[in-house]
Amino acid sequence: MPHCIVEYSQNLEQEVPPADLLEAVKEACIASTLFSVEDIKLRSFPYKSFLTAGKEDAFVHVILRMLSGRSLEQRKQLSHLVLEALTQFSLKDVSFSVEVCEMESDTYVKKVVLSQ
Template sequence: MPHFVMDCSQDIFVSHDEAFIIEQLFLQACATNLFDERDIKVRINSFEKYSVGNKREPFIHVFASIMQGRTTEQKAMLSQQVVSKLVTLFPNVPNIAMNISDFEMATYCNRTMV
């Protein structure tokens, strides 16, 4: 944890390949100093069929799930940095966004905890 899952239209890979995008998301998450880099997980889901505002326009949306405890300001800074980087990498993609959800420590469980 944290998890960064990017949903996107398949056509964005014309500009950059998946490995490069994953690396860039990882580097942006590291640059915030909010996470231990060994814990950062990044994945991409691409879609061939989709609709954005009832149109077929390229899109990128990053869903971040992080452990509770970061301030609203820290989460806003994280979103700003990631979206800014994506806008730089994909200047012709009109729909780029990100949202952050908190894991609750009380309900979180992973393999090492059982």
């Protein structure tokens, strides 16, 4: 059930297609054995304007939003797997970061509306 949100500096699109970043995150989530492939939701957001330490340095930041209930060790393993997957790309002068956020099971609601 994770919602995987890949934020990245738009200048990286010349080097790595966003779909490849999403695929790397998905494969890391599968490798964690915490989720089944059909439960993984992925999306990406490019940033046209960005500053890191006062200058336009490239970045990739992944937010993994998942329902509460996983142990700290499981969440740490997941963030390390995602970071490792991202650093497999031959990118230089890029800041990579991964953040795991827990969503409260009691307040999370979902409804899928299908066409008839």
